[in-house]
Amino acid sequence: MGLTGLEIFKQLPKTNCKDCGQPTCLAFAMQLASGKASLDQCPHISDAAREALDSASAPPVALVKIGKGEKELQLGNETVLFRHDKRFEHPTGIAIAVNDTDAVSDKVQQINKLVFDRVGQVHNVNLVAVVNSSGDAGKFADAVKTAQDNTDFPLVLVSEDPAAMEKALEIAGANNPLICGANASNLEAMVELAKKYDAPLVIKGANLEELASLVEKSGYKKLILDSGAREVNKVLADQTQIRRQALKRFRPFGYPTITFADNPDPIQAVVDAGVYIAKYAGIVVMYTDNPADILPLITLRLNIYTDPQKPIAVESKLYEVGNPGPDSPVFVTTNFSLTYFCVQGDVEAGRIDAYILPVDTDGISVLTGWAAGKFTPEKITEMVNNCGIADKVSHRKLIIPGGVAVLSGKLQELSGWEVLVGPRESAGIPSFIKQRWSA
């Protein structure tokens, strides 16, 4: 992917003038190849050489930004086909569509609420796509204005009519919205507008070949690709092609993509969107704001885009939920984020004041930790002895997950604490406490 030092060296002036701070051009080339220097440190490089080197060293999928400020969405920089090779970089942006014929402000308020708490992090949708379904430029501009006034999410402006787009950009153009977009019949006008506002632009082809030609013709670099396919089987093929070709350095396809989950069957639309999230989509546009539809997709995105090498862990220390006192229960679990937050969430849901001890299992779950010898009576005892829980509570009782009931005897012996075996699922904790807890 990256160039070798020698390949770079061929493009340098070879004068060894040392202005770059390196003793020779070759030394500078080696520094560049290993990412320790940047091209602009050589003041003598020719424009042709700069362009050749820039494009050769550019990432296979360009980084494209939409919006501004805190909610800016970054896409691209992807380097692989399979997440087991190296993690996927920038999670698929989820856009929710609003028609300019809808009650825009109500709809946007609804979209703003699509925020979910998961494993201690907040996850939300990313974009509001305002669609010019009226075909009327004035109506579109009004809708864009209303959307912009009611949300912090960046906007996708969806219209193929350059006149309508121009009006919308007069309102939203300063905020780096995604212009959606250009096609064979309006390419020049749309590119013109994109350049004027320095905003990212969707280019849609009728198929892959047309898409590649239009990209070439546009001469623009802040692009998002739309292959024109809308049926899930065809979108899968095109998404796969675009990613494969990008990795092979076919330049016209070196940009993030946009997909549209516009299946008229509402459940299948969500299913299709799931495929797009798993298979390389930079953006997926949804036509539903039902949280029951969006929660599974946001969860899928989180899963597909986690780093396969590193489970997400919480710090292994004593945690308090609510206002625990000397009589409060003590729950033992592991420091895998998902596990910890399942327990924490259920303790909270049961309005229980409690202590939680997530034992350091290198961020793996209860049963995985047990099977791997990382969630053992010894390790639990060590944590109980060192975290200060003995000073916090006057009782000597630990509650352990039901899945590892087998640990109880040994743990009791080693720690000297009485061990209560809790339910298998943390969801059972509230009723368990009601029935079984007294300090």
Place this chain on the structure above:
Amino acid sequence: MAVTIAKEKWTSKVSEMVLGTEPNTVKVGGESTLPFLHFEGEIPNRPITALEVWDLEPTDWPDILKKPFEGVLNDPVAWAKKNVEYGADVVALRLMSAHPDYKNATPDECAATAKAVADAVNVPLIVIGCGVEDKDAEVLEKVGEALNGKNCLIGCATEKNYKTITATAMVNGHSIIASSPLDINLAKQLNILVTEMNLAANRIAIDPLVGALGYGIEYAYSIMERARLGALMGDKMLAMPVICFVGQEAWKAKEAKSPDDENPEWGAQERRAILWEVITATTFAQAGGSIFVLRHPESVKEVKKHIDKMMESNAY
């Protein structure tokens, strides 16, 4: 501008497994490309769905999951027939009553149930034990005998109990499910052990012990992708069709179990829960899953609809 379609030249394919007896056989596997990339290779068989039947009434299923089976939850034969009506390609009988914590049913009792169910439906049968490895070996030995010649898929065989289960399968003409926890090397090793007993490789289905959406789906997803790549590159011990126990995992998730009023910001439970099961399955289909064991009839309907679409050609 000309675009040269990028096609991989795979050298091998997933093995093809046949379940059931003529004229009602069902085939899985056989793909010579990655999931649904019709432009690159052959996908002779579609991924299939199974609906679970228990031999005792499940206690911890949420109401929305019990509702479609009202009146048959106590009657495995009637339940199995219902599953066929609901469109399941195969029926997956789970012999939960064998579990020592439940009825501790004897192998003979279980075999009688399995026989009754097999005789009542014309679709192929998957028979799964209660998950206690020793007990499953005893139970499946009898079940295998009782279902002799019916070409069922039985399991789950693990590192500990595979010998008995493999032997039963060989003698009585069944295929087996080989389970190993989310590790490609463990899966491969178990397949080697089973084939060393002379069970044909195309009579094994890999069970990678998947997790649900939000609960470890990404691990299974990657294991399955790697297994499929291995299969296409010629590793015969990874070339088995993959079975995913989706229902069992998805319906454990809080997002599936939580009623409408508990987390109103999550939307209505029924839609959310069914999507939880469906998206878990369809995501695994993208990674290379072949057999999806589901629990809700709506999920079967939606997964099938999706697969219908994915089986349409996308050749260029």
